Amino acid sequence: MKHILITGGAGFIGSHVVRLMVNKYPDYQIVNLDKLTYAGNLENLKDIEHAPNYIFEKGDIVNAPLIDGLFKKYNFDSVIHLAAESHVDRSISNPLEFIKTNIEGTVNLLNSCRNLWSYGEGHLFYHISTDEVYGSLGKNGFFTEETAYDPRSPYSASKASSDHLVRAYYNTYGLPVVISNCSNNYGPNQFPEKLIPLAINNILHMKPIPVYGKGENVRDWLYVLDHAQAIDTIFHRGVPGDTYNIGGNNEWKNLDLIRLLCKITDEKLMRKEGTSQSLITFVKDRAGHDLRYAIDSSKIQKELGWSPSVTFEEGLAETVDWYLNNLEWMEHVTSGAYQSYYREQYEER
Numbered sequence: 001m002k003h004i005l006i007t008g009g010a011g012f013i014g015s016h017v018v019r020l021m022v023n024k025y026p027d028y029q030i031v032n033l034d035k036l037t038y039a040g041n042l043e044n045l046k047d048i049e050h051a052p053n054y055i056f057e058k059g060d061i062v063n064a065p066l067i068d069g070l071f072k073k074y075n076f077d078s079v080i081h082l083a084a085e086s087h088v089d090r091s092i093s094n095p096l097e098f099i100k101t102n103i104e105g106t107v108n109l110l111n112s113c114r115n116l117w118s119y120g121e122g123h124l125f126y127h128i129s130t131d132e133v134y135g136s137l138g139k140n141g142f143f144t145e146e147t148a149y150d151p152r153s154p155y156s157a158s159k160a161s162s163d164h165l166v167r168a169y170y171n172t173y174g175l176p177v178v179i180s181n182c183s184n185n186y187g188p189n190q191f192p193e194k195l196i197p198l199a200i201n202n203i204l205h206m207k208p209i210p211v212y213g214k215g216e217n218v219r220d221w222l223y224v225l226d227h228a229q230a231i232d233t234i235f236h237r238g239v240p241g242d243t244y245n246i247g248g249n250n251e252w253k254n255l256d257l258i259r260l261l262c263k264i265t266d267e268k269l270m271r272k273e274g275t276s277q278s279l280i281t282f283v284k285d286r287a288g289h290d291l292r293y294a295i296d297s298s299k300i301q302k303e304l305g306w307s308p309s310v311t312f313e314e315g316l317a318e319t320v321d322w323y324l325n326n327l328e329w330m331e332h333v334t335s336g337a338y339q340s341y342y343r344e345q346y347e348e349r
């Protein structure tokens with residue numbers, strides 16, 4: 001039996017990874033460690049909370065003795081590390097929280113592995129990271145696994161730092177590690193601070209949809225379930241010491257994406273065409289806003305046989321449906337501290 005620690009499993013991507021692993025591998029014991037910050041939500045995991053191979057532990061990865069204690073209690077042989085502060089705008093307002101969780105928290109996990117594993121077969125520390133560590137592209141080109149790191153926001157700098165530390169533990173101590181760097185995810189359960197769920201929520205409430213700058217920044221979007229499949233593939237078949245880039249081959253300018261989202265949502269809500277588009281509002285740009293991210297994912301496609309399976313049109317339609325069918329979820333996550341976050345970020349922007 002494998003004993004796997006998944007960190008950040010109550011968050012957006014983490015909850016999809018936990019569900020996939022719990023359902024697909026009944027003989028694995030999955031322990032989900034999550035601090036339940038504003039972004040962590042056990043409602044995301046209601047359907048599997050009583051599964052016999054699933055355990056939830058509330059805790060902070062910055063707390064080293066707690067991590068050590070959990071390693072001793074459960075005898076983990078592998079870690080899939082997703083816990084992080086994940087939102088660029090929050091990192092601009094409060095970088096220190098990102099340094100603590102993303103860097104210090106990662107090092108605490110690495111230390112427990114280093115101290116308690118004998119490096120025999122079957123151990124793996126799998127670090128989930130972002131393409132933002134590579135910096136910003138101009139109009140052409142793609143990030144490959146060889147692209148030099150050039151992080152530009154406090155968020156991406158903290159993730160880059162954690163990636164470097166993970167590699168340092170591989171080189172220095174021989175810890176078996178693997179890293180993947182993925183493009184922007186979207187799908188059910190994403191907290192409405194990120195562009196797509198924030199826009200859907202505002203469309204539902206007929207509120208302005210804030211588009212930073214001229215809306216010309218480009219992101220590569222991947223459906224979260226495709227990311228979860230890629231994580232499953234890399235966890236089982238990735239080569240220790242290696243890095244894999246994961247992307248959707250699906251680049252969109254923010255403004256074009258928002259227009260498409262408005263069209264899909266208007267159709268589903270049976271609103272007159274153009275109703276939601278009229279909500280688009282250009283606001284002050286994000287400081288240091290990266291122009292373009294684009295991933296070359298040929299390595300994982302060729303070496304591990306993974307490729308995205310959901311088209312953007314399908315994925316966006318599924319996502320809008322999920323939010324329309326889960327109004328209560330949105331109500332719960334936006335009723336408390338979200339109100340002051342939203343005011344601080346957007347009121348006088």
Ligand code: NAD
Nearest residue numbers: 008010011012013035036037039040060061083084086185
């Ligand atoms: P999220 O913000 O939705 O969830 C993060 C989770 O981590 C939450 O459940 C939160 O409670 C938990 N957490 C935060 N600090 C913690 C701490 N100190 N101790 C324990 N738990 C803590 O994030 P997400 O979008 O699901 O991203 C998950 C991972 O994937 C992150 O490492 C992120 O950098 C990476 N990533 C995200 C994207 C994306 O588009 N969202 C793309 C590529 C990589």
Ligand code: TYD
Nearest residue numbers: 088184193194195196210211212217219254
């Ligand atoms: P976001 O979802 O925050 O992801 P990231 O910054 O990690 O790429 O933002 C996606 C893009 O959308 C990014 O270019 C910033 C832009 N954006 C807006 O234009 N308005 C918004 O309200 C938000 C949150 C983001």
